[in-house]
Amino acid sequence: MAEKGWGVREMSRRLEMSAQWVSAVTRGRTRPDPVNLARLLTVLGVKGAEYHELMAMGDEMRTPGLLEKPLQLRTLIWHEKRATAMSQFHGCSVPGLLQTADYARSLIAEIGNATDPDHIDELVFARMARQVVLDKRPTVTFDFYLHEFVLRLPIGRGAPDVMRGQLRQLDRLAERGNISIRIVPARCGGHPAMAGHFKLIESADFSPVIYIDSEVSGLFLEEPAEVVAYRRVLEGLDRVALDRAQSREFIADLAKNLYSSGVRRDDGDLA
Structure with missing residues (x-):
């Protein structure tokens, strides 16, 4: 043309x-x-x-099933910018849209996604830039289900301030009316999302999609039966997770007691 x-x-x-x-x-x-x-x-x-x-x-x-290579997040960002609702589960780490810069930097370094400081800064900047949807899209509803383990896993190599800051960030975001952060407690044992983390993105511009990322690719699931299956998972999480008020109290208690003066060693004592 x-x-x-x-x-x-x-x-x-x-x-x-x-x-x-x-x-x-x-x-x-x-x-x-x-x-x-x-x-x-x-x-x-x-x-x-x-x-x-x-x-x-x-x-x-x-x-159906669009594969994306690592770091090529343009398709995900395109979907997020046009979403009317997003629901997701994470069992090991805080979702990218909720991470603080310190948490993101520590997480990227510790899991080995990058070693060069400049590259790490670029990845952190890109992750923080995605969070603009939380501020510019107040009409979008966000439902986050986090397993208790997410909050207890000490990211930051022995620096409790990283986790304190992250938990406080979760508490601040949970105050917003359109953001729901709910904790799946360890005491519930097995739960509907045992297969792993995922994100359901809904929009008036396109059919619902499920996004799943891994070490080597990102996968968009678009078949109606696939979306229905993950909706059932979300319904199950809704039944076992703490409600919003209980979850905020749970987060606040951990921030105060678990990361107040150190991080837990393997023997359970504070370092």
Whole structure:
């Protein structure tokens, strides 16, 4: 389009389709069906091997379960910015949207995601930048389910101030009416989210998706049956988790008693 000097409106006129559709496709925000993709490529004069390659890429885009390589979080950020509701569970660490900068930096360093200080700073900055959705989207509802272990795992290599600051951050965020932070206590034993952490993202712009990240990839699950399965998990968590008030009290008690003067050693005593 740039080579031909065509803008979105001109392309829309030639295709006899809406400018919104053309804009969404050219920006990678929607998945064109084969017929319309073929029309677009034909109007642009794409032929031969390049045509077949791009049509094949279109087929890949339409395959449910979009994989993202590590650190390529543009798709996740795109979904988060357009969300009307997000629900998630974490069993080992504080979710990125709730982390303090100190917690994020310590966590990244301790799990070995990066060793170069400049790279760590870049990752921390990117994580903090994502948190803007908490401030700029007051109409979005956020439901976070955290296992008790998340709060007790001492991130910070023996620096209790990291965990104190993180727990205070959770308490401050829990004051907001649109943010629910609920603790799944260890005493409940097995729970519906034993399979691991996940995030349900809902929006008026797209169908619900489940996001799961790992060491080597991020996975978006989009099939209706997959979304239904994770909704059942969230319903189960709602039954076993402490309510919002109990969770805030639980967080405050840990901040005061567990990380007041040190972190626990393996023998259970404060260091």
